[in-house]
Amino acid sequence: MEKQVSRLEELKGEGWTRQFVACEPRLSEAVELYKESGYDVHLEPMPKADNPFDFPQAMTGSECTTCFEGSEENYRIIFTRPTKGGLSLGDELFD
Incomplete structure (x- = not known):
């Protein structure tokens, strides 16, 4: 029997970390801040109350x-991961 992988497990497997849930205007502000801080940003839609399987409480x-x-x-649920090949936040401080 094949085990079904939740969307959260898929995202974690790709290196994404859940941050928080937001709507506009804070959503755009947070996305911009994370990108400026050297992160890739991925947004997932909120699950409908009647279809929670893919998005457990975590x-x-x-x-x-x-x-x-x-x-x-x-x-939207905000997920981040460090930008591949990019600088981390503190790298430029010592150049």
Whole structure:
């Protein structure tokens, strides 16, 4: 029997780390800040309350998603990973 891998496990396997859930205007601000800090950024849509399989509570950061219900399309889950071949935040300080 083949084991089904959740979307969270797939993302972790690709090196992504879950940061937090946001909507505009904080979403764009956070994406820009992470990119300026040397990270790749990936956004995942919020799962619908009636289809939570791909995104267990670890994905959204909480068991309770009541605040998001009915407006899930406005929110994104922010994932980051260090930019491949890029500088880390402190590298340029000592050049």
